[in-house]
Structures are given as C-alpha cells and as structure tokens.
Amino acid sequence: MIQGGCLCKSVSFKIYKETRKAVICHCTMCQKSNGEFSSYTKAKLNNFKLTKKSSLKWYHSSKKYRRGFCFKCGSSLFFQKIEDPIDIAISTGSLKKNISTVGHIFYHNKKSIIDIGSKLKKFQKSSNGYFDNMLEKIK
Numbered sequence: 001m002i003q004g005g006c007l008c009k010s011v012s013f014k015i016y017k018e019t020r021k022a023v024i025c026h027c028t029m030c031q032k033s034n035g036e037f038s039s040y041t042k043a044k045l046n047n048f049k050l051t052k053k054s055s056l057k058w059y060h061s062s063k064k065y066r067r068g069f070c071f072k073c074g075s076s077l078f079f080q081k082i083e084d085p086i087d088i089a090i091s092t093g094s095l096k097k098n099i100s101t102v103g104h105i106f107y108h109n110k111k112s113i114i115d116i117g118s119k120l121k122k123f124q125k126s127s128n129g130y131f132d133n134m135l136e137k138i139k
C-alpha cells in the first residue's frame, strides 16, 4: 500500500495492489495547475481509497476532465474523467513512495530549461493510453 496526501494533511488517500508508472505531462493546463509540468501515476478506482477528504475540491478544467486539489493548502492532487471514471490520476509528489517514471506527454509544450528524464519515451501530444499497461506493483 502507498499512502499519499496534501501538504496540510486534510486530504489523504491510499493506493493498493498496483498503479501505473509515472508520466510527466507538459500541457499548458498542467503547467498552470502544477507549477511547470505534472507527474501523475494512475490507479484503478478499486485500488484507490480516499481516507480524508474534508477539504478536497474539484475544478472542472475542461469539458471532460476535472482536477482535485486541497482548498486549505492548495496542493494539486488529482486529475480525473468527470463521467464514469474507472481510474484516477494522482500527483506523484503527493505520495510517500517513489514511482518510477516512464515518459512524457505533450512534450511540444515543454517549458523547462532543465531536461528531466530526456531519454524517456516522448509524445508530442497525448499518448492515447500507450503507458496504461506499465504498472508498478505495490507491496
């Protein structure tokens, strides 16, 4: 099991069994929401449990997707399909354990002058699920 949560500990959660390896997203929305890029893992909802959610808020950042954050401390935590979600993307910075990183998406928007994981697989736009089966087993 991996535990995670926000900076002020008002939102916390657990991931069980397995989770997708981390993918760095450079899209312009992640740039605004997460600093300069995001790093998300993705867990199936039946492997994910919110244990504290009193200050969790959702912002509908586009028609189909929403972003979860803590309204007390401002931590950006989740990214999820609004209708019939089967999984939830979780900011890897919120986790107590390290998840290995496998690639980049929306690389054409990349801003940073620092090359992080520049040898990893890159997609200029969406990966269309390319990374979805790259799972990290959780003990």
Ligand SMILES: [Zn+2]
Pocket (backbone or CB within 6 Å): 006, 007, 008, 009, 010, 011, 055, 070, 071, 072, 073, 074, 075
């Ligand atoms: Zn918080």
